Amino acid sequence: MGTTVRPGRIAVHIALVLYTILALGPILLILINAFKTRRAIFADPLGLPNGQTWTTIGFDRVFANSDFGLYFFNSLTVTVVSLVLIVLIGAMAAWALTEYKFPGNTLIGLYLAIGIMVPIRLGSVSILRMMVELNLVNTLTALILVYVAQGLPLAILILGEFIQQIPKDLRDAARCDGVSEYRIFASIILPLISPAIATVAVFTMVPVWNDLWFPLILAPGDGKQTITLGVQQFIGQYVTDWNAVLASLTLAIAPVLVLYLLFSRYLVRGLTAGAVK
Amino acid sequence: MADVSLHGVAKSFGATEILRDINLSVEDGEFVVFVGPSGCGKSTLLRIIAGLETVSGGEIRIGSRRVNELPPADRKIAMVFQSYALYPHMNVYKNMAFGLKFAKTNKAEVDRRVRQAAEILKLTPLLDRKPRELSGGQRQRVAIGRAIVRNPSVFLFDEPLSNLDAALRVNTRLEIAKLHRDLGATMIYVTHDQVEAMTLASKIVVMNHGRIEQVGAPLELYRHPRNLFVAGFIGSPRMNFIKGQVLRLEGSNATIGFAGTEAIVNVRSGSLAAGDPVTVGIRPEHMEEGGAEATSLRGTIDAVEQLGESSYVYMRLASGDDVIVRAPGETDATPGGSYTAHVPPRALHVFDAAGVSVLAGRGEESDG
Numbered sequence: 300m301g302t303t304v305r306p307g308r309i310a311v312h313i314a315l316v317l318y319t320i321l322a323l324g325p326i327l328l329i330l331i332n333a334f335k336t337r338r339a340i341f342a343d344p345l346g347l348p349n350g351q352t353w354t355t356i357g358f359d360r361v362f363a364n365s366d367f368g369l370y371f372f373n374s375l376t377v378t379v380v381s382l383v384l385i386v387l388i389g390a391m392a393a394w395a396l397t398e399y400k401f402p403g404n405t406l407i408g409l410y411l412a413i414g415i416m417v418p419i420r421l422g423s424v425s426i427l428r429m430m431v432e433l434n435l436v437n438t439l440t441a442l443i444l445v446y447v448a449q450g451l452p453l454a455i456l457i458l459g460e461f462i463q464q465i466p467k468d469l470r471d472a473a474r475c476d477g478v479s480e481y482r483i484f485a486s487i488i489l490p491l492i493s494p495a496i497a498t499v500a501v502f503t504m505v506p507v508w509n510d511l512w513f514p515l516i517l518a519p520g521d522g523k524q525t526i527t528l529g530v531q532q533f534i535g536q537y538v539t540d541w542n543a544v545l546a547s548l549t550l551a552i553a554p555v556l557v558l559y560l561l562f563s564r565y566l567v568r569g570l571t572a573g574a575v576k
Numbered sequence: 577m578a579d580v581s582l583h584g585v586a587k588s589f590g591a592t593e594i595l596r597d598i599n600l601s602v603e604d605g606e607f608v609v610f611v612g613p614s615g616c617g618k619s620t621l622l623r624i625i626a627g628l629e630t631v632s633g634g635e636i637r638i639g640s641r642r643v644n645e646l647p648p649a650d651r652k653i654a655m656v657f658q659s660y661a662l663y664p665h666m667n668v669y670k671n672m673a674f675g676l677k678f679a680k681t682n683k684a685e686v687d688r689r690v691r692q693a694a695e696i697l698k699l700t701p702l703l704d705r706k707p708r709e710l711s712g713g714q715r716q717r718v719a720i721g722r723a724i725v726r727n728p729s730v731f732l733f734d735e736p737l738s739n740l741d742a743a744l745r746v747n748t749r750l751e752i753a754k755l756h757r758d759l760g761a762t763m764i765y766v767t768h769d770q771v772e773a774m775t776l777a778s779k780i781v782v783m784n785h786g787r788i789e790q791v792g793a794p795l796e797l798y799r800h801p802r803n804l805f806v807a808g809f810i811g812s813p814r815m816n817f818i819k820g821q822v823l824r825l826e827g828s829n830a831t832i833g834f835a836g837t838e839a840i841v842n843v844r845s846g847s848l849a850a851g852d853p854v855t856v857g858i859r860p861e862h863m864e865e866g867g868a869e870a871t872s873l874r875g876t877i878d879a880v881e882q883l884g885e886s887s888y889v890y891m892r893l894a895s896g897d898d899v900i901v902r903a904p905g906e907t908d909a910t911p912g913g914s915y916t917a918h919v920p921p922r923a924l925h926v927f928d929a930a931g932v933s934v935l936a937g938r939g940e941e942s943d944g
Contacts, residue, residue, distance in 0.1 A: 466659055466661065468657040468660075468661035469661050469663065471623075471626075471628050471657070471661065472655070472657055472661035472663075472722075473663075473674075473675075474627075474628065474647070474648050474649065475626060475627075475628070475648045475649065475653065475655045475675075476649065476675025476678070476722070477647075477649025477650075477675055477678055478649075478674070478675065478678050479678070482678060486674075487663060490665045491664065491665060
């Protein structure tokens with residue numbers, strides 16, 4: 300082992316490296332061009348910034364001409380609140396659906412599965428109408444509600460699978476110990492599915508942070524724009540301020556990266572090792 | 577204080593009957609072992625006593641209380657699971673203290689009890705370890721420790737040794753027996769291994785197909801199995817069964833013919849008639865090599881297993897029955913050769929066509 304490298308492994312690694320380049324390329328492109336003059340961006344898009352082309356004018360303009368801080372705060376609020384709600388409600392629902400047998404159990408499971416198959420954007424018109432009736436247009440609440448609905452089905456599916464893998468004896472042992480059902484959920488189930496929660500969090504967070512569609516139709520009003528929508532003001536029909544666009548995108552990547560690094564620690568951890576046998 | 581009694585307990589999942597009409601009483605301080613093949617309902621019965629399963633009928637009493645409606649935590653029981661069921665994200669100390677935290681026990685008392693249990697089980701140096709850092713035997717001890725700290729009236733063990741290797745199993749078996757002596761608590765133990773049952777139990781409950789076949793002290797079951805199932809289940813290697821027939825009947829003395837030989841046994845009056853088919857049972861360890869006495873079995877040797885202190889001779893009789901003989905020490909027998917085993921008539925078991933023992937003075941004992 301170790302000394303001989305099988306051709307299959309090399310192929311896999313080539314594929315992985317290619318995919319990594321493909322995934323990181325655009326991000327790198329944004330990063331290097333955010334610090335270049337407009338002329339340099341068009342003259343040499345792949346070149347690194349040097350003494351002549353270096354500039355932070357994009358960032359200056361972003362902070363000067365827009366409420367970047369506000370957009371950023373809006374995005375962060377929507378993402379974090381949605382994330383917490385999805386994980387919490389999702390885990391509770393998954394626990395209920397896998398642990399307790401009650402009439403309608405399978406039906407609810409199927410209903411939620413449909414939510415995975417049908418994209419929520421198909422319902423945009425009805426959602427907008429509903430939000431208008433509820434007086435929620437131009438609020439962050441509208442966005443959070445939609446994102447929670449969008450994220451829940453997959454979260455419940457993934458977390459349910461994980462909860463099922465937790466040995467039944469553990470719950471029975473806790474019950475014999477006189478631990479309440481809520482406590483079992485909070486003290487035993489939640490810690491043991493933390494790798495799954497990290498997975499769900501990452502899968503949920505990125506689309507919510509990046510979404511342009513729902514902010515555009517549900518909360519386009521002043522003061523409620525998210526960062527993706529805020530960037531749009533630099534993209535004009537006739538003139539696009541590329542420096543500002545790239546600078547704000549650079550700033551927008553940062554929090555996702557931080558959250559990802561936070562969760563990825565748990566992603567690959569087998570916490571259940573040693574639970575049984 | 578903590579006797580357990582079951583009255584007409586029944587359990588079914590849908591149309592499948594798992595347990596039917598179970599009646600059993602376990603005295604305070606007794607060590608009762610439920611034994612039976614897999615699927616006989618023994619684990620379900622234990623879980624019913626624990627309160628992890630509901631019953632479809634009947635009543636369960638612990639102490640003098642009816643506990644049918646009580647959740648596990650209020651039954652004063654503690655259960656040790658086959659898989660140990662340790663909380664993987666907590667260290668040994670927390671595993672043992674976890675249940676007490678919610679029982680409104682104060683911190684100092686929790687600490688005292690955990691340390692005491694750890695002392696008893698030699699777990700003190702391991703208190704800070706996580707379950708995954710422990711060996712199988714240590715995990716088993718933590719699981720037992722978690723039960724001890726609850727100070728239960730009844731301990732329930734669900735096949736606690738089946739995940740351990742053979743040597744450790746013997747050790748842990750002895751530890752559990754010692755624990756029972758020291759604590760004096762009522763213990764109910766489920767296993768499919770009849771050796772564990774024989775060595776640990778003060779009372780064995782043999783179960784099959786959701787029914788209790790026989791209840792009794794280990795040696796009582798060994799000596800006087802009430803039916804074919806118990807006879808075959810208790811004892812290793814298993815009892816030999818040979819088809820036979822009642823040749824003559826004089827009062828309670830029946831002459832049974834089997835495998836070309838015959839023997840006179842004392843049977844319950846009225847239980848047999850001349851000409852009835854019977855099954856004759858004889859334990860491998862009760863036969864002796866050689867001997868041309870009246871009752872002996874002759875056959876061809878299929879295989880020989882030498883264990884040093886004893887030898888197992890597998891032979892096929894002319895009647896087609898396969899018989900195992902346990903000969904003490906080493907043997908000269910070789911496969912292909914012929915073999916004769918003497919059968920002492922007093923060691924015979926005789927079962928009627930329905931599989932019930934017909935020996936006089938046996939098979940009539942009432943359930944414990």
